[in-house]
Amino acid sequence: MDQRRSAPEGDTLTQGRTTDTAGLTAEDRLEDEDYPAYSMGAAAEMLGVTATFLRALGAARLIEPKRSSGGHRRYSRYQLRLAARARELVDQGTPVEAACRIIILEDQLAEALRINAEYERERAAGD
Numbered sequence: 001m002d003q004r005r006s007a008p009e010g011d012t013l014t015q016g017r018t019t020d021t022a023g024l025t026a027e028d029r030l031e032d033e034d035y036p037a038y039s040m041g042a043a044a045e046m047l048g049v050t051a052t053f054l055r056a057l058g059a060a061r062l063i064e065p066k067r068s069s070g071g072h073r074r075y076s077r078y079q080l081r082l083a084a085r086a087r088e089l090v091d092q093g094t095p096v097e098a099a100c101r102i103i104i105l106e107d108q109l110a111e112a113l114r115i116n117a118e119y120e121r122e123r124a125a126g127d
Helices: 026-031 040-047 051-059 077-091 096-126
Strands: 073-075
Touching: 040 051, 040 073, 040 077, 051 073, 051 077, 051 096, 073 077, 077 096
Parallel strands: none
Antiparallel strands: none
């Protein structure tokens, strides 16, 4: 079952996504889109944004990075995709808080559509 779930009002999209990294091989980590592999600096460079922008996404509750044992923020590929979408919206003139809300609503809609399609498949199989 997909671990991605829509965030309840006020929660981050990634808060409910948990991945137990204990026991994962290096290959598993490379394939796991939830593995927090990217430091804030690497994430910011990849996205062409500042660390301040990434912190703003956290403050707006779009993403909640994991913390390394030293307390440094670590981002997953999934979180980077959310941040990239936020950057697109901000580049189009959308305020950060509004961009984050749009992304949360988009995710909730996608999840509702997925659940509806699953329900329709089950109903069709029962007919």
